[in-house]
Structures are given as C-alpha cells and as structure tokens.
Amino acid sequence: METTLFILGVNHRTAPVAVRERLAFAEAEVVPALRRMRGTAASVAEAALLSTCNRVEVIGVASEPARAFDEVARFFGTDRSVDLDSFAASLYRLEGREAIRHLFRVGASLDSMVVGEPQILGQVKLAYALAAEAGTVSLVLHRAFHKTFSVAKRVRKSTLIGHGSVSLSSVAVALAGQIFDTLKDKTVMLMGAGKMAELTAHALASLGIESLLVTSRTFDRAVALARELGGTAVPLENHKPYLRMADIVIGSLAVTRPILTPSDLETVLRERRYRPMFLIDLGVPRNFDERLNTLENIYLYDIDDLDAVANKSLSERQREAEKAAVIVEEEVESFARWMRELEIVPTINDIRQSMEHLRDVELERHRAWLTSLPEAERERVERLTRGLVNKLLHRILSGLRGNGAAAPDPLYTAEVARRLLCEGSGALAAAGDDPDDDGEPV
Amino acid sequence: MDTLWYPPAIACYAVASVGFITDRLSGGGRWTRPATIALGAGAGFQAVDLLVRGMRAGNIPVANFEESLAFFSWLIALAGLVLIVRFRMAVIGALVGSAVTIGAGVAYVTMRHARLVLPEALRSVWLPIHVTLAFLGYAMFALAAVVSLTYLFYESRLKAKRALAPPEAGLPSLEKLDRINYRLLAWGFLMLSAAIITGAIWADSTWGHFWSWDPKESWSLVIWFMYAALLESRLTVGWRGRRAAALTIVVFTLLVGSFVGVSLVFPGKHSGSFG
Numbered sequence: 001m002e003t004t005l006f007i008l009g010v011n012h013r014t015a016p017v018a019v020r021e022r023l024a025f026a027e028a029e030v031v032p033a034l035r036r037m038r039g040t041a042a043s044v045a046e047a048a049l050l051s052t053c054n055r056v057e058v059i060g061v062a063s064e065p066a067r068a069f070d071e072v073a074r075f076f077g078t079d080r081s082v083d084l085d086s087f088a089a090s091l092y093r094l095e096g097r098e099a100i101r102h103l104f105r106v107g108a109s110l111d112s113m114v115v116g117e118p119q120i121l122g123q124v125k126l127a128y129a130l131a132a133e134a135g136t137v138s139l140v141l142h143r144a145f146h147k148t149f150s151v152a153k154r155v156r157k158s159t160l161i162g163h164g165s166v167s168l169s170s171v172a173v174a175l176a177g178q179i180f181d182t183l184k185d186k187t188v189m190l191m192g193a194g195k196m197a198e199l200t201a202h203a204l205a206s207l208g209i210e211s212l213l214v215t216s217r218t219f220d221r222a223v224a225l226a227r228e229l230g231g232t233a234v235p236l237e238n239h240k241p242y243l244r245m246a247d248i249v250i251g252s253l254a255v256t257r258p259i260l261t262p263s264d265l266e267t268v269l270r271e272r273r274y275r276p277m278f279l280i281d282l283g284v285p286r287n288f289d290e291r292l293n294t295l296e297n298i299y300l301y302d303i304d305d306l307d308a309v310a311n312k313s314l315s316e317r318q319r320e321a322e323k324a325a326v327i328v329e330e331e332v333e334s335f336a337r338w339m340r341e342l343e344i345v346p347t348i349n350d351i352r353q354s355m356e357h358l359r360d361v362e363l364e365r366h367r368a369w370l371t372s373l374p375e376a377e378r379e380r381v382e383r384l385t386r387g388l389v390n391k392l393l394h395r396i397l398s399g400l401r402g403n404g405a406a407a408p409d410p411l412y413t414a415e416v417a418r419r420l421l422c423e424g425s426g427a428l429a430a431a432g433d434d435p436d437d438d439g440e441p442v
Numbered sequence: 443m444d445t446l447w448y449p450p451a452i453a454c455y456a457v458a459s460v461g462f463i464t465d466r467l468s469g470g471g472r473w474t475r476p477a478t479i480a481l482g483a484g485a486g487f488q489a490v491d492l493l494v495r496g497m498r499a500g501n502i503p504v505a506n507f508e509e510s511l512a513f514f515s516w517l518i519a520l521a522g523l524v525l526i527v528r529f530r531m532a533v534i535g536a537l538v539g540s541a542v543t544i545g546a547g548v549a550y551v552t553m554r555h556a557r558l559v560l561p562e563a564l565r566s567v568w569l570p571i572h573v574t575l576a577f578l579g580y581a582m583f584a585l586a587a588v589v590s591l592t593y594l595f596y597e598s599r600l601k602a603k604r605a606l607a608p609p610e611a612g613l614p615s616l617e618k619l620d621r622i623n624y625r626l627l628a629w630g631f632l633m634l635s636a637a638i639i640t641g642a643i644w645a646d647s648t649w650g651h652f653w654s655w656d657p658k659e660s661w662s663l664v665i666w667f668m669y670a671a672l673l674e675s676r677l678t679v680g681w682r683g684r685r686a687a688a689l690t691i692v693v694f695t696l697l698v699g700s701f702v703g704v705s706l707v708f709p710g711k712h713s714g715s716f717g
Binding site: 175177178179180181270273276293296297301305308 | 621
C-alpha cells in the first residue's frame with residue numbers, strides 16, 4: 001500500500017471568514033487537538049495542523065487518503081462542534097503531488113491573500129513545531145516540512161515576491177523613506193483618529209521619530225490617543241502654530257472642507273525655511289487641499305494615491321509569483337521522486353542483502369580451493385565476485401528507480417523484482433543449491 | 443598620444459558608465475560593485491598617466507585645453523568615487539561615469555601630438571596649487587549639478603506619484619540629495635575662493651600686481667558671486683530642494699559656457715587651459 005501526503009482544509013478562497021473562524025484552532029489548542037485526532041482518525045499515520053486567519057488545514061500522511069479525508073473531516077466537525085454539512089463543500093482534498101505542491105505554495109506565500117507576505121512561513125514553522133510536540137510527525141512530514149522551508153527560502157532569494165509595499169501604512173512609510181533621510185529628527189502630526197491614520201502613525205513611530213503630536217475633534221480623544229501612541233495632545237482649534245514643527249502630517253478628520261489650504265501652508269513653509277513636508281491624507285472627504293502638492297517641498301498623497309502605489313506593488317508581486325511557481329514545480333518533482341524511492345527502499349535493501357548472501361555462499365563453497373591460491377589470486381577472485389554483484393545490483397536498482405518514474409505501479413515492479421531475486425521467495429534461492437554446480441574454476 | 447596608460451583609463455571609464463547605466467535600468471544594485479571598481483581602475487590608470495606626463499613637463503600637466511580637460515575629468519572621477527563609495531550615492535554613477543568618459547575621450551581624440559612646453563613665466567610652484575584648487579572647485583560644482591539633476595528627477599517622480607522605487611535600488615532620499623548638494627557647493631566655493639586668492643598671490647609675485655582683469659579672472663569673479671548668492675539664499679531664506687537644485691544646474695551651465703567660451707575666444711594668460 002502506497003503511503004501518500006494529503007491535505008484537507010479550508011482557506012480564504014474556499015470559505016468565508018464565518019466558516020473559517022468556526023474551524024480555527026488557537027495555538028494552545030493545536031497539540032491536544034492533534035492527539036485527539038490520532039485517537040479518532042485511525043488511517044492517518046502522520047499529521048500537522050495549520051491554523052491561521054486565512055486557513056485551517058491538516059497536512060497528513062496516510063496510505064488510504066480517501067479514508068483519511070473522511071476521518072479528518074468528521075474530526076473537524078466533532079472537535080469544533082460544527083455541522084459537517086455546513087463546511088463540507090468548502091473543504092479541499094489534495095493528495096500526492098497536489099498536496100505537496102499546495103504545502104510548498106503555502107510556505108512560499110504564493111497561496112496567501114497578500115501574495116508574498118512574510119508571516120505565513122513563521123506560521124507553517126509553528127505548525128510543524130506543534131505537531132512535533134504532539135508526536136504526530138514522522139519521516140515523511142519531517143522531510144516535507146523541511147523541504148517547505150527550503151523552498152520558501154529559495155523563492156524569497158531568487159524572486160522579488162516579498163518586495164514593494166502593499167498596505168497603505170507600509171506605502172506611507174516607504175514614501176517617507178524616499179523623502180527623508182532619517183525619521184529620528186522628524187515630528188509627526190496626527191490629525192484625527194481614523195483607524196488607518198492611527199496604524200500609519202504607529203508604523204512611523206515604531207521606526208523611531210523625534211516626536212508625535214496628536215489632535216482630534218475632541219481634546220479628550222486626542223489626549224487618550226496621545227497616551228496610547230506615546231505623543232503629545234494638541235487642541236484642534238489651536239493646531240496651526242504646531243504645523244511648522246510637523247514634517248509628516250497624517251489627516252483623517254471628518255471635514256466638509258479641506259482643513260489645510262495652500263495659503264496656510266505657504267506661511268508654514270516659510271517659517272520652516274522650506275524644509276520638506278509629507279502630507280498623508282487618509283480622510284474622505286479629503287482633509288488637505290489637493291493643490292498643496294504643487295507647492296515646493298510639499299508631497300501630498302491621498303488615500304487613492306497610496307492605494308495606487310500599493311496596487312502596483314501587488315501586481316509586481318503577482319508577476320514574481322509566476323516565476324516562483326516554476327521553482328515550486330521543480331521541488332515538487334524532486335519530493336515526489338523521494339516519496340517513490342521511500343516506497344522501494346525496503347525492497348532494495350532486501351535485494352542487496354540477498355545478493356550479498358549469494359556471494360558469501362558461493363565463496364564459502366569454494367573455500368578449500370581458494371585457500372590453496374596465492375594471496376594475490378585470492379584477492380582477485382574476491383574483487384571479481386564483488387564487482388559482479390555490484391554491477392548486477394546497480395543495474396537492477398537503477399532499473400527500479402528509473403522505472404518508477406514511468407511505470408504505473410512502481411511498487412508492483414519492485415515486488416516482482418523481489419520475488420525474482422530474493423532468497424526464499426523464488427528462483428534464485430533454488431539456484432544456490434544446484435547440485436550440478438560443482439564449483440570448478442571456470 | 444603620449445602615454446600607454448591613457449587608453450586603458452578611458453576604456454575603464456566606458457565600462458564603468460555602461461555598468462552604472464545597466465544598474466539603473468535593471469532596477470539597481472547588482473552592477474554597482476563592478477561598475478565602481480571599473481571607475482576606480484580608470485582613475486588609477488589615469489593617475490599613472492598624469493604622473494608620467496607631469497614628470498615629462500616638469501610640472502602639473504595642464505599645458506593646453508585638452509590636457510586640462512583630461513585632468514579635470516580625472517578629478518571628477520575621483521570626487522565621484524568618494525561620493526559613490528563613502529556616501530553610497532551609486533545613483534550618480536551613470537551621469538558621472540558618462541561625463542568622465544566623454545571628457546577624457548574628447549581630450550584623447552583632440553590631443554595635439556606636439557609636446558607642449560609651459561611658458562617660462564608660468565613655471566612656478568603656484569601653478570599646481572592654483573590649478574588643482576580651481577579644478578577641484580569646478581569638479582565639486584559639476585558633481586553638485588549631477589546631484590541636483592538626480593534630485594529633480596526623483597522629486598518629479600514623487601510629485602507625480604509614480605510607483606515606488608524598490609528598496610534594493612538603494613536610492614538616496616531627497617533630503618540626502620539636497621544635503622549633499624549643499625555640501626558640494628560649500629566645498630566647491632571654498633576651493634574656488636582659495637584658487638582665486640592663490641592666483642592673485644602668484645600674479646603678484648610674477649607680474650607685480652594681484653589682478654589684471656584678464657577675461658578669465660573677471661568671469662571667475664562673476665561665478666564666485668553667483669555661487670556665493672546660491673549659498674546665501676540657502677543659509678538665510680532657506681531655499682532648498684527643487685529651487686536650489688535648479689539654480690545649481692543653471693549656475694553650472696553658465697560656468698561651463700563662460701569658461702569654454704572665454705578660453706576659446708579671448709586670448710589671455712589663461713588661454714593655455716580652460717581653467
């Protein structure tokens with residue numbers, strides 16, 4: 001029976017979040033869940049559980065994947081107390097090459113919602129570590145996961161899959177890096193407390209900035225936000241004098257008319273002696289007059305501009321993902337070859353042993369004659385027989401391995417070879433006792 | 443052609459230019475190192491060439507326009523290398539490399555075969571000091587113009603909201619380009635001032651008067667005032683960024699125009715060189 005890798009699960013493409021969240025496992029739940037699964041899913045030989053916000057899947061090894069799929073699906077239902085029918089249609093069932101390919105693609109971040117995002121590899125590593133802790137990993141999964149890590153590394157190294165900024169806040173940070181040499185001596189002013197604005201301010205602040213000024217519709221909100229982000233609150237009606245200190249201004253106020261106009265900033269710029277300002281407008285309606293971008297040393301990006309930059313990076317990544325797919329395909333091929341060889345390893349060992357044994361038997365039979373020979377001659381007979389056995393073995397083994405690639409059932413071929421060549425199971429065993437073979441030197 | 447060392451220098455400069463241009467076109471990074479090494483090798487070869495020439499002439503080899511151009515190109519290559527290596531400004535490599543290749547190449551093609559001997563009046567220890575200071579000053583101004591061009595290019599990209607350059611392209615920020623532009627101008631200005639002063643001292647010791655309103659002297663003074671105004675506007679009003687970059691380019695264009703024009707049109711004691 002051929003053991004094979006299988007994967008059963010849901011991801012962001014096959015299931016809505018409402019389904020995914022009900023099937024999800026928290027990190028602490030994974031090890032006990034794997035142990036429970038070993039109890040209920042008898043046909044699963046090895047298993048790991050990968051649960052992130054975008055996917056829940058079991059990566060396993062079984063010799064009867066069809067049975068394993070049923071058992072694991074039922075396990076999901078009972079373990080998460082979810083009616084099997086409610087998610088059965090969202091499940092993907094992959095086996096063999098397809099499962100290997102899927103695992104490699106997940107690890108290399110080709111299957112992620114944001115292609116190339118770096119977190120997934122860490123999550124796959126965690127899944128492997130937890131499965132190892134649960135004791136549900138053995139030969140095949142060890143190898144499969146290590147291969148996944150090396151494939152991911154290779155993809156990162158030889159493609160630009162992780163390049164470019166694809167989220168609004170990372171685009172804003174990257175732009176700031178193209179305008180300013182360092183943020184260490186820069187002041188950021190946050191106007192309004194939109195979620196995106198807060199994220200962006202936080203992303204900038206985490207790089208180390210000189211200071212953060214926070215202003216909001218209500219002063220209380222500004223104070224709370226300033227405390228949260230480690231800044232100073234400024235009353236909105238009194239924000240103008242502070243503008244001259246701000247190198248980066250992030251706007252997300254609810255306004256009907258732009259709060260910053262060219263005439264405001266012309267004064268500010270003069271006071272700043274024309275040091276550059278980066279205005280990030282995340283408000284809808286827009287907080288900053290779009291004509292501000294025409295002022296010297298002012299760089300204004302509104303939400304659509306940032307979005308456009310992010311989308312360009314994203315389509316860049318999609319192109320790189322095609323290159324990565326080629327790499328994954330190569331690795332799938334090499335892993336599949338390893339799996340096949342794994343299957344015939346016992347047969348190969350048997351044949352080797354049997355032939356070595358034959359040689360020993362024959363040499364033993366001719367011992368009397370051999371001992372009469374001078375040392376050099378004896379040595380030569382020794383070499384001759386060993387060489388013959390090795391040549392034969394090599395031809396048989398490479399036939400088995402090479403055959404495996406093309407033959408519909410390599411295991412069957414291996415079994416035939418075993419029958420033909422191994423002692424106690426066929427013709428050769430009898431040949432060893434052939435009475436006509438009197439052992440005369442040829 | 444006089445020395446064996448000059449053609450390989452030009453070849454290295456050309457290789458460096460191609461390398462830096464490829465580097466820019468292919469997204470940046472991979473070709474920076476080999477191109478920088480080629481530029482360094484070119485400067486090395488030319489240093490030997492200048493040394494041989496200088497030993498033959500018994501002084502700094504700037505006897506005519508072509509030799510001066512070659513010497514000037516070498517200084518730009520050296521100062522460019524400092525910027526590229528020390529200040530990680532590989533982005534200017536394409537422009538610097540091309541300028542040096544063209545400068546050194548034109549000098550090679552037009553170089554006269556007759557060996558030029560410096561007039562007796564100019565043989566002095568002041569010659570290398572005065573000429574090197576002046577040319578170093580011009581090299582700084584040339585690099586400032588290159589940095590300003592780069593600034594204007596990336597500034598307009600940012601304003602136009604084009605796609606982000608990938609971080610591995612190693613582009614300097616606008617703030618850095620602006621700061622380096624300022625430093626180059628300040629150093630260039632200092633050297634030009636020193637060149638004018640040493641020139642005056644030398645003139646006094648040779649002819650007995652500091653200043654003779656030779657066309658080159660007058661133009662130097664005009665250029666000196668223009669750069670002084672450029673620096674002044676930054677220090678007092680705070681003109682920086684696009685405006686400073688544009689002015690740097692304008693003033694440098696005037697400098698080149700006036701000096702090439704003066705040395706070709708007006709005779710005078712500077713007529714041998716374009717410095």
